[in-house]
Amino acid sequence: MSTGPYNYSYIFKYIIIGDMGVGKSCLLHQFTEKKFMADCPHTIGVEFGTRIIEVSGQKVKLQIWDTAGQERFRAVTRSYYRGAAGALMVYDITRRSTYNHLSSWLTDTRNLTNSSTVIFLIGNKCDLEGQRDVTYEEASKFAEENGLLFVEASAKTGDNVEEAFLETAKKIYQSIQDGRLDLNAAESGVQHKPSQPGRNNLSNDQQTNRDNCAC
């Protein structure tokens, strides 16, 4: 029996963003449960998942926030970007509109996260080759122009799902290693020690009770 360390030394916060119906929750589910969730309901809110992975021999706990994609929630979901070490930006290769909206998602990400946040572009539903609406080449070019990591993945078959999450972690780890990511900064999205999930900007202690509240 190996006596290796089972505990984790880092927590990385991820967010998953992108238009409604591109498969964000399915990607999360595939990654945490290794299963495809058919008939996944729209996320109304922010789902939360965790998994412990190993990066360069270090155990890392990923805290993944899967956000609602509907446009009407956009203003609210912006609250969740802060403090993300990794952002998985997802579009659906069979729906061009979801690809066209990427620049707006990217703008949000750039504005609301810090410069060392790793942004990974995922073209989901690559199992539906017949319905492809966005070519690999153009997305790849978009990613390159904007300095994003990129894969096409399928939450259904699991293709490249693991890779996207792990590559992001590796990249974050690299940033820590290179000193580009300041671990002491509250917004780095990386923590040394485990704690309950929580966000800087929505912390409960900032809550102001209204005068007319019966509580």
Add this chain to the structure above:
Amino acid sequence: MLSIQQDVYNIVQAKFLAAEIVKSIHLNVSVVDGPLENNNRILTLVEYNKSFALFVLVSSRVQPISFSDLSIESVIPLDQNFSFETEPVRGQNYVILIIRYKQNRYEFKIEIGKESCNFAAEIIHAKEVSLNSSTNFTWLEKYFGTMNQTNKNSNSSINDQNDFVIIRDGMAQGQASINRESMLKYQLKLREPEFTQKQEFTIFVGTWNVNGQPPTASLKSWLSCVETPPDLYAIGFQEIDLSKEAFIFNDTPREAEWQKSVMDGIHPNAKYRLVALSRLVGMQLAVIVNNQHYQYVKNVSMDTVGTGLLGKMGNKGGVAVRLELHNTSLCFVNCHLAAHVDEFERRNQDYKDINARMNFRRNPQAIKDHEQVYWLGDLNYRITDLTNLQVKTLLQRNEVTTLLRSDQLNQQRERGNVLLDYVEGDIAFHPTYKFDLNSDIYDTSEKARPPAWTDRILWRGKGIHQVHYKSHMELKISDHKPVSALFKSEISVVDQNRYRRVHEDLLKKMDKHENEFLPQVTVDQNEVVFNSVKFREPQSREIIIANTGVVPADFEFINKLNESTYCKDWLRIVPYCGSINPGEKCDVRLEVNLETDLDNIDDILILHLKGGKDMFITVSGSCQKSCFTQSLSTLVRIQVPIMHSKKEDFNSARNNQSPILYSVPRELWLLVDHLYRHGLKTRDLFESSALHEELIRIRDWLDYGSQDPLPGTPQAVAETLVLLLSYIKEPVIPFELQDVCIAAASNFQNCRQLLIQKLNDIHRTTFIYICMFLQELVKHSNDNGYEPKTLASLFGDILLRDQIRNAKPQASRGKANFVYNFLVNDLSSSLIPK
């Protein structure tokens, strides 16, 4: 570099980040004064961006096969506080490496050789580089959390008080993850059969009391008496040195001599390595393993217990070695129990003491907790109730079985006093004590001690099969004969592939578990829609939050980014936080109460679960217009009741684009006119609180218009008047004028001037209109009981309403004074616009 060293080097490098370069390592380092087994330290020199640090790594295996076998014991930065020196030890092939860091001192034993010279040279070089560049040691911080607490504690030579080398075990790893670790270990043990198979290993156990003699004879006839080389040897001696020096200082040259003799005597057809050598005064136990199994030996630990003089000296007692061979824990105990025929109870006690006090400082800690225990030594139990002659006669007749009935150990074991659950093989050999030296003749001295089976080997545990159990008469240098036992023992051997699968599977399950243990709730509706929300007519909807998870869920509605409240001011959430047990529900009431002019209501609530997800609940609805929330300037531009006004007309009125139709709002006139006619003599007109429905009826009468007379009592109408003045978009005396009005309140002329110069016609007319009505009331004060002061105080807060309700209660007096002027002075026509 040797290939073994290269392998270890790669494993050590894997422990660090790629940019943290392992410059040099030194293997097989032991801690001075530490237990002997601790030659499992690896000194490692690491560079990161021209800053160097020395890491003391502890390997859980004799030779690590994965970086996970290594734990970091200490981290010592090579800065100006660092210094080191070496101290030779006369007549030894090792030196003491002394490292100082601030007030701390570390001492290690390292073997003299090329490796140590190179290593020392690297440290000197590193220190020079470190000092010549501005170095930053922040990269070390992350390693403080990975340092191994267990190893730290068992290592006496390293000072825990170091201010740089901090132990951060508890800090870096929360309670939850510690549970996770023990859970994983537990689960792995449960599923052990899935990834292990039993394999038979031959274990040769030998014991010999050498009576203080030096090893002058070859041990081959004893240790190599079996045809096939055993997989593992456990060889115990007693009385290797009977000198006072050995007793007092626990130091003897005999240790090395006997150990060499053992290494020379073990089976020549295989290569062996010493795993551990444990000694206390004259008791010595060596565990030696066939080279091919060396890498599967791990977590070696040892301890000694003295039970001799004063109950603790090392002339009697036990020495033990524990280890894990593959996946089976083994413990070997070599003991020398109290002497003399009558002292069997003392021997029983020694046995108990050894068990109670032997502590390996790692799990399992006690002898009894090991899967296999081999107990050997000079147990010193004698033959009772028989004379020397009787014993010898029985032996001559070879009636060993008869004689064994008088063996104290057998008797005491039968009574359950010692070695209770141990097994001993059948004894077919003659007593191994006491012989005349260099002979096979039992004691012929004056004492003429009767022969006894003092030297024994027993075992405990599953899957152990004894192959032989015998004495070795050929060795005559002691008054005891050596005894040996060969075992075929079943050892659990891990199939690495299957282990990895099970391990992965468990990790996956635990991740899944962790996700399942997140709080989970569902809400019955994510969208709450209200229909035609009306002014001050609260509506409520219930949402049901159901805990569908397995842990209690603490929920709370939380603020959105850049917002200071968790919902808009027209909404109330009861309760806004709470805790729901698994399987239970909580009804949350969302109550809308409209007091401002809105076309629609719209809000997204964030329902946050502590330690879990957030859900969004959208609240929306359309609102019905009402005169109560409009501005005076809108109202005077609307000809018909507000609900009948056409959208375009209403919008242009709202934008002040249509002509002014009334000098005061129609609705205001209707209310005041009603009170003129029906309320002037009503006592306490403004003080009784009307029924809510009554107010709603009046509101609708005003908003919709009707042929019917104004419903409600004069008090209800009066309250409606107060409401109208309180909720109109801008108070009659606008916010920005209130301060100057209050300042001018002591002088009527000044107040009058302000009114004329600053107030627009609509507001001024309305103000005067209200005041004239109040003066009319005062005229009937005999009936209604209202004095100007009372009315001024009541209407001051209404006509000069605060921007945020009741924000400045201290201003009430000034407001009342201002209004008072207009209740007691003549409101000449000059105030009314022409």
